Amino acid sequence: MKEQLEIKITTFNNRLKGPTFEIELNGKILDKQVNYLSDTYNNCFDILSESKNKLVIRHSNKTPKDTLVQDGKVVADVAIRLDHLKFNNISCHPVDLHENFFYPENWKYEVEDKIKNNLYFGFNGRYEYCFESPVTKYVLAQHKKHSKDDFVLEQLDKYSDEKFVKLLKHHIEVESKNFL
Amino acid sequence: MKKIDFILCSLPRMNMLYPPGAPAILKAVLMDHGYACRTKDLVADWFTTFKDHPDWGTIDSWNALGNLKIRDDLESLIDEKVESWAKYLIKQNSVWIGLSIFSYESHRLGQMLSQKIKEFSPRQKIFMGGLGITNISERYAEKLFENGIIDAFITGEGEESIIQLAKGNLDFPGINDKNYQQLSKKTLDSQPVPNYDDYDLSLYGKEQQGAYSNFNKDIHTLPITASRGCVRKCTYCDVPLLWPKFTHRGGDLVADEIIRHYESSGTTKFHFTDSLVNGSMKDFRVMIDRLAKYNMDKGANITWTGQFIFRPAGSHTKEDWKTMARSGASVLEVGIESGSDDIRFQMGKKFTNDDVSVELKNASDNKVAIFPLMIVGWPTETDKHFQEFKDFLVRFHPYAYNKTIIDMTLGQTTRVQKNTPLFMEREKMGLEMIPTGGTQEDLLWWNKNNPTLTLSKRILRRFELAELALDLGYSIPEDYDEKRYLWSKWNELKDIETKWHNERTTRNQNNNVQ
Numbered sequence: 261m262k263e264q265l266e267i268k269i270t271t272f273n274n275r276l277k278g279p280t281f282e283i284e285l286n287g288k289i290l291d292k293q294v295n296y297l298s299d300t301y302n303n304c305f306d307i308l309s310e311s312k313n314k315l316v317i318r319h320s321n322k323t324p325k326d327t328l329v330q331d332g333k334v335v336a337d338v339a340i341r342l343d344h345l346k347f348n349n350i351s352c353h354p355v356d357l358h359e360n361f362f363y364p365e366n367w368k369y370e371v372e373d374k375i376k377n378n379l380y381f382g383f384n385g386r387y388e389y390c391f392e393s394p395v396t397k398y399v400l401a402q403h404k405k406h407s408k409d410d411f412v413l414e415q416l417d418k419y420s421d422e423k424f425v426k427l428l429k430h431h432i433e434v435e436s437k438n439f440l
Numbered sequence: 441m442k443k444i445d446f447i448l449c450s451l452p453r454m455n456m457l458y459p460p461g462a463p464a465i466l467k468a469v470l471m472d473h474g475y476a477c478r479t480k481d482l483v484a485d486w487f488t489t490f491k492d493h494p495d496w497g498t499i500d501s502w503n504a505l506g507n508l509k510i511r512d513d514l515e516s517l518i519d520e521k522v523e524s525w526a527k528y529l530i531k532q533n534s535v536w537i538g539l540s541i542f543s544y545e546s547h548r549l550g551q552m553l554s555q556k557i558k559e560f561s562p563r564q565k566i567f568m569g570g571l572g573i574t575n576i577s578e579r580y581a582e583k584l585f586e587n588g589i590i591d592a593f594i595t596g597e598g599e600e601s602i603i604q605l606a607k608g609n610l611d612f613p614g615i616n617d618k619n620y621q622q623l624s625k626k627t628l629d630s631q632p633v634p635n636y637d638d639y640d641l642s643l644y645g646k647e648q649q650g651a652y653s654n655f656n657k658d659i660h661t662l663p664i665t666a667s668r669g670c671v672r673k674c675t676y677c678d679v680p681l682l683w684p685k686f687t688h689r690g691g692d693l694v695a696d697e698i699i700r701h702y703e704s705s706g707t708t709k710f711h712f713t714d715s716l717v718n719g720s721m722k723d724f725r726v727m728i729d730r731l732a733k734y735n736m737d738k739g740a741n742i743t744w745t746g747q748f749i750f751r752p753a754g755s756h757t758k759e760d761w762k763t764m765a766r767s768g769a770s771v772l773e774v775g776i777e778s779g780s781d782d783i784r785f786q787m788g789k790k791f792t793n794d795d796v797s798v799e800l801k802n803a804s805d806n807k808v809a810i811f812p813l814m815i816v817g818w819p820t821e822t823d824k825h826f827q828e829f830k831d832f833l834v835r836f837h838p839y840a841y842n843k844t845i846i847d848m849t850l851g852q853t854t855r856v857q858k859n860t861p862l863f864m865e866r867e868k869m870g871l872e873m874i875p876t877g878g879t880q881e882d883l884l885w886w887n888k889n890n891p892t893l894t895l896s897k898r899i900l901r902r903f904e905l906a907e908l909a910l911d912l913g914y915s916i917p918e919d920y921d922e923k924r925y926l927w928s929k930w931n932e933l934k935d936i937e938t939k940w941h942n943e944r945t946t947r948n949q950n951n952n953v954q
Contacts, residue, residue, distance in 0.1 A: 263562075348562035350588035396562040400555045403587070421903065424927050428900045431934060435894055439941040 263309050263395050265290075266346040269301040269317075274328050274336035280321040281340050286313055294321075301340075309393040317342060318386040324368055327382070342379040342387065347395040355406035356399075362387045441533045444476040445606060448538040449529070451553070452486040453503040453545040458711045459484070459644050461663035462540045462570060462598065464634035469599050472632045475606050478532060479638040482525060488643060489521060504545050504921065505928045522549065526556035536565050536605070539590075541572035547580055554589045567605065569594035574618070575678050577858045578879045585616060596620025596682065597668065599631060623668060625687045633697055636662065641707070661709035662701055664744070666694040666727070670715040672749065674775070674788040675861040676815065676854065679715050686719050691726030699734055702742055710768075712746025717772075718756075719749075725760070732766035743768035750774055750791045753798040765806035771846055772803070773811040779832025780825040783818050788861075793832060800839050809846035810839070816905055817853040817898030819862075819871055819887040826901055830908055837912040847915045850906055852922050852929075853898040855882040874940045876933070884933050886941075895937055899926050 271279050273296070282292040283303075290305050319340050326338040345352045361374040364385035371383060381387060392398045448467060450460035463479040470477040490499045495514055502510050502518065529537050537557060541550050554566050567590060573581035574595040581593035594601045596614045600623065604612035614620025644661055669683030701707045718724040735742055744767070778784045781792045791799075803810050816829070839845045856863050856871060858880070866873070870889035873880055887893060906919050 346588055348558070348588070349591070350558060350562070351586065394559075394562075397559045400559055400589075403555070403589075419924060419927055421923065424923075424930075425900065425903050428896045428903070428930070431896045432894065432900065435896065435938070435941070436892065438938075439945040 261309050261393050261395070263307050263393075264346075264348050265305045265307050265315070266344075266349070267301075267303055267305075267317075268343040268345075270341045270343055271296050271299060271301055272337045272339045272341070273297050274326055274338055277326055277338050279319060279338050279340050281317060281319045284316040284318065286310060300343075309391075309395050311393050313391050313393065313395075315345075315389040315391070316386050317381070317389075319381045320366065320384050322382075322384050337382060339380060339382040341381070345389065347391075347399050350396060350399050352389075352399055353402045353406045356402040357389070360387065360389045441531065442476075444478060444532065444534045446470055446475060446477040446536045446538055446602075447480060447529055447532045447534040448477065448540065449480040449482045449525075450540040450542065451546040451549050452483050453500065453549075454483045454542050456484065456487050456644055458661035458663045458709075459636060459639045459641060460540060460542065461634060461665065461713055462542075463538070464636045464639065464663075465631070465665070466538070466598055466602050467638075468632040468635040470602060470606065471635065473603050473606070478534070479635075480525075480529065480532075481639050481643075484640065484643045485525075486521070490517075493517075501921075501924060503548060504925060506544070506548050507932065508928065518552075522552050522556055525553055526560055530557060530561045530564055536567055538602075539566065539568045541568050541570040541581070543572040544576060544578075544580075546570075546572050550580075551584060551589070554584060558589060565591045567592040567594060569598050569602075574620075575682055575857070575859065577882060592616055594620075597623050599623060599627065622683050622685060623687065625689070628668065628687055628689050629693055633700060634663075636705075641705070661711050661745075662707050663713045664694065664698060664710050664746075665713045666717065666723075667714045667719055669719075671719040672716075672788060672790075673861065674777075675865070676777075676787060676857070678857055678859040680861075681859040688720050688723055691720075691723035691728075692730060694723075695727045695730035695734070698731065698742060698744070699740075702740055708740065708742050710742070710744040712744060715747060716749050717746040721755075725763070728760075728763045728767035728769070731768055732763050735766060735768060741768070743770040745769075745771040746773065748772035748774050750776065750795060750799045752791055753795045756799065756802065758802060761802040761806045761808065765808050769808045771809045771811055773813060774799075776812040777815045778818060778821075778825070779814075779829035780821070781828070783821055783825050783828075786820060787815075787818070793835070796836070800836060800844060804839060804842060804844040808844075810844055811846055812848045813851070814848065814905075815851050815854050816902045817893065819854065819856070819869060819885070819893070820890055821893060821901075822890065829905060833905070833909050833912055833914070837914065840909075840912060840914040845914065847917050848909065849918050850902055850909070850916060850922070852926055853883065853895075853902050856885045857882045874937055876936055881929075881933060883929055884937060886937075894941075895930065895933060899930055902926065 267283060273279065278295045278297040280294045281296070283290045285307055291303060293301065322338050327334055328336040342357065345357060357379060358377045361376055362378065362381055362385055363374050364371045364383040366384045448463035450463050454460055459481065460483055467477045467479050490496055493499060498510050499514060499518065502508055539550050539553065541547065550568060557564050557566055568581050573593055581590065584590045585593055592605060592610060592615060594605065594615055595618045597620065601612055601614045601620065605615055610616060667686065667688035669686040670679045671686050673680045698710050731742060734740055776796060777787055777789060800810060836845065856866065856873065869887065871885055871887050874884045874886060876884065884895060903923070906916060909916060
């Protein structure tokens with residue numbers, strides 16, 4: 261199916277070097293940027309989706325020395341941060357984006373095999389976002405899944421004036437004892 | 441199907457007293473500018489589909505209570521209905537689908553329908569408009585827009601903005617922001633007559649979901665808009681900020697519109713959607729004179745309902761009341777708000793219980809029915825004020841018996857809404873908004889100068905007043921729905937309030953120790 265993919269990434273550079281990253285869908289490279297020195301990356305792609313899809317954002321060519329530290333604080337870094345992903349103009353739910361994994365690779369030191377809940381990609385590696393077609397339906401279903409109400413009212417049928425008034429009076433009594 | 445520019449629909453939950461005016465008004469405006477537009481009345485469709493369902497009460501509550509979980513089979517029914525709407529609207533082959541959101545009670549369906557439309561036709565353009573996205577503190581339309589579920593939204597009045605949207609000028613104030621501009625009198629006076637061609641008007645005015653329980657059976661009603669804004673600056677109300685200036689159409693133009701509808705469709709019942717019909721006494725007198733004369737000359741039997749303000753005794757003369765009655769005034773909704781003079785004056789209302797007495801007498805003598813709108817739990821309302829409220833109900837209950845007071849609403853207790861003088865002056869009054877961690881809830885506030893008036897106390901007073909009023913013979917059609925709403929809100933908010941008070945008390949104790 262023909263779909264539209266929009267991606268927004270904030271990029272971080274240490275003034276000497278910018279991040280190198282590529283965007284790939286189902287094994288096909290959509291775009292590649294080398295030593296990218298602007299602050300943000302925005303792009304829109306017309307894509308062909310399959311029933312199961314994998315979008316990969318790969319960050320590469322970084323060494324630990326690219327992270328500049330002063331007095332124990334990071335003052336500059338070479339990295340990318342995924343800000344949003346939109347399919348057919350509909351944003352993926354932030355929780356959905358955080359549920360997908362980043363897999364570090366080609367890193368000098370030992371790090372976890374995969375990282376969740378972080379869209380700041382400081383290591384070399386790949387972030388994989390898996391989705392199904394039709395994409396809009398899939399993205400909206402993720403919205404429904406992750407937009408849980410803080411409070412759900414379930415017992416409306418058990419409501420009665422008398423019971424509620426009793427509860428109110430009891431609550432007012434407790435309030436006046438405790439904090440009024 | 442031939443491509444059109446707009447299909448506009450209003451969404452439930454709205455009452456069935458009169459057809460939703462916004463799509464009809466905007467259709468006329470668009471057609472006047474050469475755009476092809478249709479309307480679809482989803483309010484009537486929802487009502488006629490579900491009203492006889494054994495679980496109609498639950499289905500109806502699902503709209504009003506955004507967090508209500510209902511049985512899976514009922515959820516499926518609603519889902520099917522919304523899906524059928526989405527497919528129908530897409531099939532109309534329109535550039536824009538417009539969803540009119542009248543209040544927060546349309547939020548749940550609005551989001552669901554937009555998502556369904558995008559699911560079936562991702563590139564279909566959708567926009568929302570209406571009071572339900574304008575005068576709310578929640579970022580409802582904004583969030584849907586940011587997430588791409590809708591493609592635009594219009595706040596404030598839509599007459600000019602929709603033309604700009606059609607032209608693709610999304611920078612126009614009021615499109616995708618809340619910087620809307622108020623329509624001028626000149627623009628208001630030049631608006632075309634609303635177009636109800638796509639509505640089945642015979643569905644309205646028969647069963648009204650509670651509105652005017654004792655009135656207007658089996659006669660359909662058309663909405664009329666004669667003004668925007670209000671001449672009062674009531675402290676709880678956001679109308680002065682929404683429409684800083686009171687603008688109104690000429691009384692003769694309004695009477696003309698009513699007469700034209702009567703002559704073209706035979707409609708005899710009209711409802712004013714204005715904040716008040718008698719803001720400009722000059723134009724109001726012109727209108728009622730004209731309608732009274734028309735009724736007398738033609739035997740037309742035109743009647744109208746709408747919001748009205750009481751004024752100090754003598755401001756409305758006996759002759760005014762007689763002419764009003766002859767012009768067809770049948771039910772006037774009046775914001776009396778409190779039974780206490782002191783509270784009513786604090787609210788910015790400029791009449792006393794004695795003035796109420798004079799107005800009710802005139803209404804009764806001329807057989808014009810009154811529908812008082814009341815608010816319980818004003819931030820400064822003490823036990824003494826509350827007793828005065830009860831005394832008010834007792835004093836005027838003979839008018840409930842003779843049906844001059846046809847119905848009444850007691851509301852959902854005082855809300856401190858953003859964009860109101862009450863909110864802006866809150867610190868001076870000692871009011872604090874209790875944070876919820878999410879969107880600010882305007883029912884959740886505390887007045888340190890009246891500390892025992894907690895949310896529970898306010899709701900309890902609402903229940904006690906209703907019990908007394910019903911005992912005295914008043915009719916409160918919305919009582920059951922409002923109480924259920926308050927029950928749901930109380931369940932949602934009581935622990936947040938308690939936690940906040942506990943933290944406040946601890947903080948105060950610590951400060952005292954130091």
